[in-house]
Amino acid sequence: MSEPILSVSKLNFGWNDRQLFKNLSFALQPGTMTSVIGPNGVGKTTLIRLLMGQLTPASGTISWQHGVKVGYVPQFRNLDDEYPLTIRAFVQLSQQRHLVPWHSAAEQKRLDEVLAATHLTHLQNQCLGMASGGEKQKAYLAQALIDNPSFLVLDEATASLDVATKVELMDLVKELNQKMNLTVLFITHDMDLAKQYTQQYLLIEKEGAALMPIDFMNPESMPKELRPTVETEDK
Numbered sequence: 001m002s003e004p005i006l007s008v009s010k011l012n013f014g015w016n017d018r019q020l021f022k023n024l025s026f027a028l029q030p031g032t033m034t035s036v037i038g039p040n041g042v043g044k045t046t047l048i049r050l051l052m053g054q055l056t057p058a059s060g061t062i063s064w065q066h067g068v069k070v071g072y073v074p075q076f077r078n079l080d081d082e083y084p085l086t087i088r089a090f091v092q093l094s095q096q097r098h099l100v101p102w103h104s105a106a107e108q109k110r111l112d113e114v115l116a117a118t119h120l121t122h123l124q125n126q127c128l129g130m131a132s133g134g135e136k137q138k139a140y141l142a143q144a145l146i147d148n149p150s151f152l153v154l155d156e157a158t159a160s161l162d163v164a165t166k167v168e169l170m171d172l173v174k175e176l177n178q179k180m181n182l183t184v185l186f187i188t189h190d191m192d193l194a195k196q197y198t199q200q201y202l203l204i205e206k207e208g209a210a211l212m213p214i215d216f217m218n219p220e221s222m223p224k225e226l227r228p229t230v231e232t233e234d235k
């Protein structure tokens with residue numbers, strides 16, 4: 001096994017007197033796709049904030065492989081029809097942090113690559129406000145990819161999208177995972193997508209958390225919601 005891209009060891013964290021994580025330990029290998037599942041309010045977003053360094057653990061360690069850049073795709077929130085930037089300009093915002101009327105050849109090239117990788121080239125001059133929900137979410141994905149991250153966090157990024165659009169977005173993420181060895185952490189309540197696209201899950205429950213393979217050969221080892229459904233024949 002190679003060196004983990006992310007290792008969490010004996011992490012403890014709580015809000016006020018409510019302990020969320022007690023000695024949480026797990027490690028993710030580069031190039032894996034992992035879903036993070038668990039009931040509302042159990043601490044999934046808090047875990048992401050700890051991983052991104054926005055919160056400090058009470059104790060324990062979070063270690064990233066040297067030099068790892070993390071991209072982040074938020075939950076879909078609709079933008080107003082009036083939102084004026086084109087898809088290209090919107091994606092470019094995260095490249096330069098501000099709009100300027102000139103771009104270096106290297107920046108243009110990277111932007112072209114990312115627009116192509118996210119299947120947005122033909123839409124790049126369209127106003128983002130007029131784009132469909134799926135196109136908007138792909139533009140957020142493109143923004144997250146512009147700095148060439150090796151680790152991508154999808155923070156309920158498929159919630160509020162219709163089924164076909166969820167699948168389209170996750171197919172794209174899978175393609176990036178395979179072509180660029182992107183490591184993916186996918187926070188979701190959608191068990192079907194977790195089963196379809198990730199090899200393992202980090203299950204966070206009130207009593208603790210565990211990283212488990214999505215093991216279709218051993219359904220009993222999986223939480224009820226993740227077990228394959230067995231179709232019974234009508235007699």
Ligand SMILES: Nc1ncnc2c1ncn2[C@@H]1O[C@H](COP(=O)(O)OP(=O)(O)OP(=O)(O)O)[C@@H](O)[C@H]1O
Nearest residue numbers: 015016018020038039040041042043044045046047
């Ligand atoms: N800044 C904060 N101060 C105090 N408590 C907080 C804060 N942020 C989150 N919490 C509490 O921590 C718990 C975990 O919240 P968190 O948002 O991490 O859960 P979640 O698993 O992401 O939930 P959901 O599935 O609903 O998005 C909740 O009880 C929440 O109220």
